[in-house]
Structures are given as C-alpha cells and as structure tokens.
Amino acid sequence: MTQAHRWATASILSLLAVALVWLACQLGFELDVETSATVAALAAALVAAPLSQWAKQGATKRDVPAVDGDARRRAPGGTPQADGVARAWNIPTRNAGFTGRDEMLSALHDCLHAGKPVAVLALHGLGGVGKTSLAVEYAHRFADEYALAWWINAEQSGLIGDQLTALGLSTGWVTAAADTATTAEQVLRQLRETDHWLIIFDNVETPEDVVPWLPQGPGHTIVTSRSSGWRQVATPLDVDVFDRAESVTLLRKLAPELTEASADSVADAVGDLPLAVAQAAGVIGETAMTADDYLRELTQHVAQVMAEGKPPSYPTTLAGAVQISLDRLAAKDPAAVQLLRLCALLAPEPVPMKIFTSAPIGVLSEPLASVAVSTMAIRRSLGLLARYGLAKAGPVGPQLHRLTLSVVHDLTDPDTLPTARRQMEALLAAATPGPSHEPTSWPYWSQFLPHLLAIDPGASTNPDLRIVATQATWYLRSHGDLKTGHDVAEHLHQQWRSRFGPDDPTTLQAAHAVADARSQLGHGQAAHDIAEETLRRRRRVLGDDHVDTLSSACTLGLCLYRLGLSAPEVPVPFERARVLLEDTLSRLRLRFGEDKGLTLGTAHNLALTLGALGRHDEALALHEDTVERRRRVLGENHPHTLLSAGDFAEELATSGRPTEALELHRDVLARQRQVLGDDHPYTMLSATRTAAVLHRLGQPAEALALGQEALDRRVRILGPDHVDTRLSARAVGTYLGALGRPNPTHAS
Numbered sequence: 001m002t003q004a005h006r007w008a009t010a011s012i013l014s015l016l017a018v019a020l021v022w023l024a025c026q027l028g029f030e031l032d033v034e035t036s037a038t039v040a041a042l043a044a045a046l047v048a049a050p051l052s053q054w055a056k057q058g059a060t061k062r063d064v065p066a067v068d069g070d071a072r073r074r075a076p077g078g079t080p081q082a083d084g085v086a087r088a089w090n091i092p093t094r095n096a097g098f099t100g101r102d103e104m105l106s107a108l109h110d111c112l113h114a115g116k117p118v119a120v121l122a123l124h125g126l127g128g129v130g131k132t133s134l135a136v137e138y139a140h141r142f143a144d145e146y147a148l149a150w151w152i153n154a155e156q157s158g159l160i161g162d163q164l165t166a167l168g169l170s171t172g173w174v175t176a177a178a179d180t181a182t183t184a185e186q187v188l189r190q191l192r193e194t195d196h197w198l199i200i201f202d203n204v205e206t207p208e209d210v211v212p213w214l215p216q217g218p219g220h221t222i223v224t225s226r227s228s229g230w231r232q233v234a235t236p237l238d239v240d241v242f243d244r245a246e247s248v249t250l251l252r253k254l255a256p257e258l259t260e261a262s263a264d265s266v267a268d269a270v271g272d273l274p275l276a277v278a279q280a281a282g283v284i285g286e287t288a289m290t291a292d293d294y295l296r297e298l299t300q301h302v303a304q305v306m307a308e309g310k311p312p313s314y315p316t317t318l319a320g321a322v323q324i325s326l327d328r329l330a331a332k333d334p335a336a337v338q339l340l341r342l343c344a345l346l347a348p349e350p351v352p353m354k355i356f357t358s359a360p361i362g363v364l365s366e367p368l369a370s371v372a373v374s375t376m377a378i379r380r381s382l383g384l385l386a387r388y389g390l391a392k393a394g395p396v397g398p399q400l401h402r403l404t405l406s407v408v409h410d411l412t413d414p415d416t417l418p419t420a421r422r423q424m425e426a427l428l429a430a431a432t433p434g435p436s437h438e439p440t441s442w443p444y445w446s447q448f449l450p451h452l453l454a455i456d457p458g459a460s461t462n463p464d465l466r467i468v469a470t471q472a473t474w475y476l477r478s479h480g481d482l483k484t485g486h487d488v489a490e491h492l493h494q495q496w497r498s499r500f501g502p503d504d505p506t507t508l509q510a511a512h513a514v515a516d517a518r519s520q521l522g523h524g525q526a527a528h529d530i531a532e533e534t535l536r537r538r539r540r541v542l543g544d545d546h547v548d549t550l551s552s553a554c555t556l557g558l559c560l561y562r563l564g565l566s567a568p569e570v571p572v573p574f575e576r577a578r579v580l581l582e583d584t585l586s587r588l589r590l591r592f593g594e595d596k597g598l599t600l601g602t603a604h605n606l607a608l609t610l611g612a613l614g615r616h617d618e619a620l621a622l623h624e625d626t627v628e629r630r631r632r633v634l635g636e637n638h639p640h641t642l643l644s645a646g647d648f649a650e651e652l653a654t655s656g657r658p659t660e661a662l663e664l665h666r667d668v669l670a671r672q673r674q675v676l677g678d679d680h681p682y683t684m685l686s687a688t689r690t691a692a693v694l695h696r697l698g699q700p701a702e703a704l705a706l707g708q709e710a711l712d713r714r715v716r717i718l719g720p721d722h723v724d725t726r727l728s729a730r731a732v733g734t735y736l737g738a739l740g741r742p743n744p745t746h747a748s
Contacts, residue, residue: 087146087147087148087149088148088149088150088167088170088171089143089148089149089150090149090150090151090166090170091136091139091140091143091149091150091151091200092136092151093136094136094137094140095133095136095137095312095313097250097253097254097278097311097313098133098137098313099246099249099250099253100242100243100245100246100249100250101130101134101137101246104134104237104239105134105137105138105141107237108121108123108134108138108222108237109138109142111235111237112220112222114235116235119219119220119221119235120214120221120222120223120233120234120235121220121221121222121223121234121235121236121237122222122223122224122225122230122233122234122235122236122237123135123222123223123224123225123237123239124224124225124226124227124228124230124236124237124238124239125226125238125239125240125389126226126241126273126389126390126391126392126401126404127226127275127318127321127322127325127388127389127390127404128273128274128275128276128314128318128321128389128401128403128404129239129240129241129273129274129275130239130242130274130275131224131225131226131239132202132203132224132313132314133274133313133314134224134239135200135202135222135224136313138222139151139198139200145196146196146197146198146219146220147194147195147196147197148167148171148196148197148198149197149198149199149200150163150167150170150197150198150199150200151200151202152164152199152200152201152202152213153202153203154201154202154203154204154205154209154210154223155202155203155204155205157204157205157209157210160184160201160209160210160213161180161181161183161184161213162180164183164184164187164188164213165180165183165184165187167187167199168183168184168186168187168190169183171190173186173187173190174186174187184213188213188215188216191215191216191217191219192215192216192217193217194217194218194219195217195218195219196218196219197215197217197219197220198219198220198221198222199215199219199220199221199222200221200222200223200224201213201214201221201222201223201224202224203224203225203226204223204224204225204227205225205226205227205387206225206227206229206387207225207227207229207230207232207233207234210223211233214233221234226386226387226388226389227383227386227387228386228392228393229383241271241272241273241274241401242267242272242273242274242277243272244264244267244268244272246272247263247267247270247272247274247277248260248263248264248267250274250277250278250281251263251266251267251277251280251281251284253281254278254281254282254285255280255281255282255284255285256285257284257285257288258281258284258291259291262290262291262292263291265291265295266280266284266291266294266295269295269298269299270298270403271348271401271402271403273318273401273403275311275314275317275318275321276306276318276403278309278311278313278314279306279308279309279310279311279317279318280294280298280309281309282308282309282310282311283305283308283309286309301410302403302406302407302409302410303319303406303407303410303411304319304410306318306319306322306403306407307319307320318403318404318407319407319411321389322390322404322407322408322411323411325388325389325390326340326390326408326411328388329384329385329388329390332384333380333381333384334367335367335368335370335371335377335378335381336381336382336384336385338364338365338367338368339356339368339371339378339381339382339385339398340385340390340391340398340400340408341408341409341412341416341420342356342368342420342423342424342427343391343398343400343405344400344405344406344408344409344412345409345420345421345424345454345455346405346424346450346451346454346455347450347451347453347454348399348400348401348402348405349399349447349450349451350392350394350396350397350398350399350447351396351397351398351399351451352396352397352431352444352447352448352451353375353378353379353382353396353397354431354444355397355427355428355431355448355451356368356372356378356397356427357372357373357375357378358427358430358431359372359426359427359430360426360430363423363426363427363430364423364427365423368381382397382398385398386398390404390408391404396447421455422462424455425455425457425460425462425465426462426464426465428448428451428452428455428465428468429462429464429465429467429468430464431448432448432468432471433445433448433475435471436471436472436474436475436478437474437475437478437639437640438638439637439638439639439675439676441475442475442478442479445472445475445479446479449472449475449476452465452468452469452472453472453488457469457472457492458491458492458494458495458496459495463506466492466496466506466509467506467509469488469492470489470492470506470509470510470513472488473485473486473488473489473492473510473513473517474513474516476488477516477517477520478639479680480676480677480679480680480681480682482517482520482521482681482718483521485513485517486514486517486518486520486521489510489513489514489517490514490517492510492513493507493510493511493513493514496510497510497511502537503537503540503541505541505548508534508537508538508541508548508552509548511530511533511534511537512531512534512548512551512552512555514530515527515528515530515531515534515552515555515556515559516531516555516558518530519531519555519558519559519562520681521718521722522718522722522723522724524559524562524563524566524723525563527559527562527563528556528559528560528563531552531555531556531559532556532559534552534555534556535549535552535553535556538552544587545587545591547592547598550584550587550588550598550602551598553580553581553583553584553602554581554584554598554601554602554605556580557577557580557581557584557602557605557606557609558577558605558608560573560574560576560577560580560609561573561574561577561605561608561609561612564577564612565612566723574609574612574613575613577605577609578606578609578610578613581602581605581606581609582606584602585599585602585603585606588602594629595629595632595633597633597634597640600626600629600630600633600640600644601640603622603625603626604623604626604640604643604644604647606622607619607622607623607626607647607651608647610622611623611651611654616651616654616655619651620648620651620652620655623644623647623648623651624648626644626648627641627644627645627648630644636671637671637674637675639672639675639676639682642668642671642672642675642676642682642686643682645664645667645668646664646665646668646672646682646685646686646689648664649661649662649664649665649668649689650665650689652664653665653689653692653693653696658693658696658697659697661693662690662693662694662697665686665689665690665693666690668686669683669686669687669690672686678713679713679717681717681718681724684710684713684714684717684724684728685724687706687707687709687710687713688706688707688710688711688724688727688728688731690706691703691704691706691707691710691731691735692707692731694706695707695731695734695735695738700735700738700739701739703735704732704735704736704739707728707731707732707735708732708735710728711725711728711729711731711732714728
C-alpha cells in the first residue's frame with residue numbers, strides 16, 4: 001500500500017468520524033465536551049499519523065513518479081505536488097514581471113548545492129534591490145527539487161516560532177495542542193531527519209534573530225537581509241542593483257510606450273534600483289506620463305515621486321521604506337541618523353570615514369560628536385545604516401544609493417539643512433588629502449573628490465574649503481584628467497569672481513589654476529591672457545615677493561614659452577619668458593633657497609626657455625641640476641622628477657647626444673608607465689619623444705610602433721585637434737614615409 005493510499009484511507013476514516021458526530025447531533029443525541037474533544041482528537045490523529053510517517057521516510061525527489069521534462073504535477077494555483085500528495089508550500093505568488101537575474105539565480109543555486117553539510121545562504125543588500133523577489137523566483141523556478149518549501153516572514157523575530165509551527169501543522173509533524181517552543185523544536189528536529197526542503201527566512205534584521213531557528217539537515221535555507229554580517233552563519237551573496245539591460249527590459253515590459261532610449265534615461269535616473277525601476281514603470285504606465293515629464297518630476301520632488309507606484313511584489317514604496325527605516329533607526333541610534341543625513345549631502349560614492357573621525361572640536365552636534373571620536377562607535381552606527389538598508393557599509397565608509405540619498409535629503413527638515421551644510425563644509429576642509437602633486441595622496445583624493453564636488457564648493461563661503469577646492473583642480477591635472485581639472489577650475493573662478501570680486505585671494509587662486517589648465521590643454525593665448533592678469537592683480541594686492549605672486553610669474557613664464565612653441569618664428573615670447581623667469585628664480589632662491597618646490601619648478605621652466613632660445617649649454621646645465629635636486633628632494637619616481645628628466649633627455653637629443661637621450665628617455669618612460677599609467681599626458685609625451693629619438697638613430701619600425709601607440713592615445717584622450725595630437729600625427733607620418741608606407745589621415 002503506497003503512502004498516498006494510506007493517507008487517503010486515514011483521511012476517509014477521519015471524515016467518517018466527524019460525520020458520525022454531526023449525525024448524532026442532528027438526531028438529538030447530546031455529546032458532552034469531553035466526548036466531542038475525544039472524537040476530534042481521534043480524527044486529527046488519523047490525519048497526522050500518516051503524514052508524520054511520510055515526512056520521516058522523506059517525500060523526496062525519488063518518490064515522484066517519472067514524468068517527461070519539467071511536467072511535474074501541481075495543485076491548482078501552481079502549488080507543487082509529490083506522489084499525489086500536496087507538498088507543504090506557502091511561497092508567495094510568483095511575480096509575473098520578474099526580469100533578468102539569471103546569473104544571480106544560478107549563483108544562488110550553485111551555492112546551495114555546493115555540498116556543504118548545512119546549506120545556509122544569505123541574500124543581503126540595500127533596501128529595494130529585490131532580495132525578496134529573488135528568493136520567491138528561486139523557490140518557483142527550482143520547485144521541482146524540493147519536497148516542501150516554506151516561507152517565514154522574519155521581520156518580527158518573535159513570530160518565527162509560530163511560523164515554524166504552522167509548517168509542522170501543515171505536514172502533520174506537530175499538533176496544535178503543544179506550546180510554540182515545543183512544536184518549533186519538533187519541526188526543527190523533523191527537518192534534521194528529512195531531505196529536499198527549502199526554508200526561506202525573509203527580511204531578517206540581524207543574524208542573532210534567526211540563528212536559533214536555522215534548520216540543520218539535508219535541506220536548503222535562504223535568508224534575505226539588509227545586513228551584511230552573515231559570514232559566521234551563512235554563505236553571503238550580495239544582491240546589487242540591476243544591470244542596465246535588466247532595467248530597460250523591465251521598464252519596457254511594464255511601460256511598453258517607452259522607447260529604448262527613454263527607458264535607458266529613466267533607468268539611469270533611478271540608479272537601476274529594482275524597486276525604483278518598478279515604481280517608475282508603474283507610474284509611467286498608469287499615468288501615460290512621458291519619460292521627460294517623469295524625469296523632471298523626479299529631479300524636483302524625489303521623495304514625492306518615490307512614494308508613488310508601489311509594485312504589487314513589494315510591501316511599500318522606496319520613500320515609504322526609507323521613512324520606516326529612518327523612524328526605526330532614530331529610536332535605536334540617533335547618531336546614525338545624523339551620520340546618514342550628513343552623507344545625504346554628498347555623492348552616492350563610498351564616504352571616507354576620515355571625514356567624520358577627523359572632525360574639529362565643535363563642528364559636529366551631539367550625539368554624533370561623541371560617537372565620531374571612537375572608530376568602533378562610529379563603525380557600529382555605520383553597521384546600523386546597513387542593517388536598515390539605508391547604506392552599504394564598506395572598508396572606506398558608508399555608500400548611499402543615489403535615490404536613497406535624495407529621499408533622505410527630501411525628508412530632512414529644510415530648516416536644519418543650512419546647519420548641516422556648514423558642518424559638512426567644515427568636515428571636508430579638515431579632512432583634506434595631502435599635496436595634490438604627490439602620488440601617495442592620490443588614492444585618498446580619488447575617494448574624497450566626488451564628495452567635495454557634490455557639495456559645490458563654488459557656492460561655499462568657507463575659505464578653508466575654497467582652498468581645498470582649488471587644490472582639487474591641481475590634483476585632477478596632476479593625475480592626468482586635464483579636461484575635468486580645467487572645467488572645475490573655470491567653474492570655481494566664475495563663481496568666486498562674481499561673489500567675492502576679482503582680487504579675492506581664492507578667486508586669484510582659481511584664476512591661476514585656470515591659466516595652468518588652459519596652457520596644458522594647448523589654449524596658448526587664452527592661458528597667457530588670464531595668467532598675465534592674475535600676475536598683475538597679485539603684484540598689486542600681495543606684493544612682488546609674495547609666494548603666490550612668484551607662483552603666478554612662474555606660470556606666466558611657462559605660458560609664454562608654450563605660446564612661443566606655437567609660433568617659433570616669433571622669438572619675443574621666449575625672450576619675455578626668459579627675463580620673467582630669471583627674475584622670479586632669483587627672488588625664489590633668495591627667499592626660499594635652491595630646493596624649494598616652486599624654486600625647482602621655475603628653474604625647470606627657465607631651462608626649457610633657454611633651450612628654445614638656442615642657449616643649449618646653459619639649458620643642459622640647469623636641467624641637470626634641477627633633475628638631481630628633484631631626485632634628492634622628491635625621489636626618482638616623483639612625477640615632477642620624471643618630467644624634468646624627460647626634458648633633460650630632450651635637450652640632450654637637441655644638443656647632438658641622441659644615444660644618451662634615448663637611454664634616459666627609455667628609463668623615464670618605463671617609470672612613468674609604472675607611476676602614472678599609459679594614458680597620462682606626461683607618459684604620452686615621453687613616448688613621442690622616445691619614438692623621435694629612435695627614428696633619428698635609424699630605427700623607424702620601433703619608432704612607428706611607439707609613435708602610433710602614443711598618437712592613438714592622444715586622439716582618444718586629448719582629441720584630434722589638440723596641439724600635441726597634431727604633433728604626434730606629423731611624427732607618425734614621417735615614420736611611415738621613412739618605411740615607404742602610405743600615411744592615413746589619422747589627424748590633420
């Protein structure tokens with residue numbers, strides 16, 4: 001007799017017992033309470049006993065009759081069945097709009113089937129990334145592999161035991177007469193002896209909440225949580241936002257009127273957050289709003305828009321979820337709320353914790369001020385932000401999704417925003433990275449810069465922050481991002497000139513940065529004009545010997561030199577540069593000595609100018625001295641040292657010493673590739689110079705290979721019209737001609 005037959009027989013007997021009780025009542029027989037209870041208990045036992053026996057023996061995959069493909073029998077509504085018996089199944093309804101995530105589902109399946117004695121996997125991530133939807137889809141997609149699948153809403157940990165009891169009642173492992181603690185333990189014991197089960201604990205706040213309830217045995221457990229602290233309990237699997245293709249697919253599936261391009265724009269605006277993507281699709285689809293209208297509303301009223309269009313598969317909207325998390329966080333850790341609201345003023349990138357831990361006394365408000373002095377305490381608050389799904393917690397610091405950031409900002413009392421901004425400006429000014437020209441400071445600059453720009457230092461009245469902002473423009477150009485460095489400097493200069501006047505010290509700092517940036521970009525005359533004006537103003541405001549004035553003189557000298565290179569038949573710029581730089585160098589040596597950074601920079605520019613004037617012996621001597629001093633003061637691999645060494649090598653080549661020049665060029669190029677990377681302007685300059693010397697020494701094939709590589713990089717990074725790109729193009733044409741090969745029009 002099969003299990004199904006035994007179960008059916010028991011069920012019939014139990015129904016007969018109940019029917020007898022009903023018939024007795026209809027005929028006028030009165031049954032006392034004790035007798036009625038006895039009959040009811042007998043009926044329950046008749047049903048439960050065969051089910052319990054079935055569970056102990058294991059209603060596994062091997063009990064299921066062989067069928068073709070995936071045509072497993074399912075009860076009405078899609079509930080799986082095994083061997084004719086409805087399996088325990090309370091998984092939420094499958095989301096018909098579920099899109100993508102194939103790789104994530106495969107990874108989830110592989111992790112659970114990795115052969116570990118206890119397979120517990122934790123899906124963690126920000127609120128709204130679709131952890132719950134992923135777990136639901138997994139249960140439905142792989143339902144054939146499980147004899148039972150049970151969903152437990154674990155947000156309120158005190159109710160987990162009751163939901164395990166419900167599983168036990170569904171399978172017949174327990175009766176309703178026992179207390180919850182006893183029945184839950186019986187269910188866990190039964191799971192240890194049963195295979196092919198799937199238990200999903202959804203929305204667990206902390207590992208501690210669920211550890212006592214985790215089943216042990218030959219089945220699979222999935223936990224969804226916003227917290228990432230699962231490594232000691234489960235295999236963690238980070239659930240991130242959609243990739244762009246998944247976002248666009250879902251948007252066009254739910255709002256078919258969207259074009260590919262408009263769907264891409266909406267996806268970009270909501271940062272590919274699955275909940276926000278689904279909300280956007282719902283709002284656009286229901287209201288027939290155009291993508292442009294939606295994006296305009298989103299820009300102006302983020303919290304309001306993100307409160308609309310709740311998808312059926314999510315418990316609330318993004319705005320609602322953020323508000324709930326904020327309220328719960330405020331009750332648990334007010335300092336974490338303060339930290340979150342300050343981060344909401346910054347960029348959706350990891351925020352360095354140094355910004356908060358190096359806060360000057362009196363800048364932060366309590367209780368965050370007391371928390372920030374302790375790395376452990378502020379990291380604990382950061383952990384709570386992650387636990388409530390409001391931020392990712394990483395080694396650098398918290399990272400908010402752009403929409404979460406905007407919603408938090410919109411939900412903040414507007415009256416408190418000016419104070420928060422002043423605090424954030426003071427924090428950024430105090431947490432400034434090291435010197436912008438030092439490669440050792442660049443990793444921190446790269447983390448710091450997005451947040452500095454997000455707060456718009458051009459609108460700041462904090463003088464210290466304005467100085468840091470100007471330094472950022474030098475970092476960008478030192479790091480090789482000439483265009484961005486120029487654009488940021490231009491923005492700052494225009495803002496500050498309008499607000500503080502042309503003679504304000506920080507306005508002049510920005511003007512100085514603009515002059516240098518324009519010169520590096522090849523805008524010779526424009527660079528010269530602003531450099532000359534800045535020097536004139538600094539001489540009048542600060543005096544001839546102020547360090548800022550001398551710095552402007554050094555920059556104007558370099559601008560004159562570069563202007564002369566663009567018109568070599570006109571020697572006047574070179575001569576003007578020589579006179580200015582010689583005077584500036586004398587003043588700097590007298591005031592700061594030979595080894596000051598600005599002194600060495602001026603000597604370098606003067607050596608270039610002397611070479612351009614044909615005074616090669618003087619140029620060689622000054623270059624050699626500058627290289628040696630920079631090696632000693634800055635180190636052999638410092639960008640300024642390598643720049644001087646490269647210019648020294650170029651002067652050697654010009655002076656008839658190409659073999660020595662090639663050796664030095666090769667060394668400089670190798671070091672620059674290591675320190676700065678292949679795409680840095682200094683590296684590309686060394687590559688073109690090395691190629692030129694190779695050609696001069698009769699090695700045109702090697703010269704062509706190196707020159708063509710540099711040309712391709714310059715076209716991509718600087719553009720085809722940059723003066724350096726054009727020089728590279730002419731050089732490559734020469735190398736091709738030497739090899740008897742045609743010259744394609746790479747750059748005019």
